[in-house]
Amino acid sequence: MTSSQLRTHFIAHSNCSYCATPRSALQLPSLHSGRDGVRTTPTNTAVSLVTLRLCSDQYDNKRPMKTNRAVQSLDSTIEQLKGDWNQLSDPQRAQNISQIRKQYGLSIRQIARRLSCSESLLRRLLKVLRAPAQDLVLAREGKITTNELLRREKAAAHLRDQQQRKAAQQDRERQGAEGADLIYRWFIETGFNAASCWSILEDVRLKFALKEQDRTLPMHPKPVEVPVAEIIRKTEPPPRSGEIALEGWYAGWLFSWTYWAFPDREVRWTALDTVLEWLESGRN
Secondary structure, rough: OOOHHHHHHHHHHOOOOOOOOHHHHOOOEEEEEEOEEEEEEHHHHHHHHHHHHHHHHHHHHHOOOOOHHHHHHHHHHHHHHHHHHHHHHHHHHHHHOOOOHHHHOOOOHHHHHHHHHHHHHHEEEEEHOOOOHHHHHHHHHOOHHHHHHHHHHHHHHHHHHHHHHHHHHHHHHHHHHHHHHHHHHHHHHOOOOOHHHHHOOOOOOOOHHHHHOOOOOOOOOOOOOOOOHHHHHHHHHHHHHHHOOHHHHHHHHHHHHHHHOOHHHHHHHHHHHHHHHHHHHHOO
């Protein structure tokens, strides 16, 4: 790297990302022409030049490079896998392919080209690694076929998906129940009777339904842990004027704080519907 290249590189950065040297210590003084028109460098720049040269060496050494040794290692690994291919079980082949991807950063297409096989074959082999551990052991021992292993992997994946969906639904139901309790206690604090609370809740439910239909609800920001009490306080509307009915003022408040407190639509509707059932059943 020449002095001009070093100047271009280091002036573009306030600090060197490799040696953490401040910009002021790295900049070269301007070159000037001597009496004979020859460009010269002041003698007091020797330290800066040494610093720049050392930093340049660190910069070059830290750049990612594919060395001949790495290429030779990859070629050796591929040739070894080719030679052992017929003696390996499908799980073992898949394990070798996965290891090559991790170690050398190759895509499935690149590996397939080097092994002279199809991408679909490699993708099919890699699927077996997601099978249950006990089934992989059976496959390595030759007690079940690859087709049977893939069938079991698919069944296991389906079961995991069902379990995750069930857990997510149970979590939504729990949050909905907690939300309903918060809304009900908020109603109690307002001092309204059951009929007024029912009217306010119906107004809010209708407003949500219309805005969802028209897709006019504002976008929720990224989830932030804010206590519901704080959300309720911050969403309180301005003081009511004489033109706004008291129930309408509270309906606007309830709409705002439940929307921001319950970003999940299903949780919000579960909470609102549960409170409506409680009001209609005369819960105390």
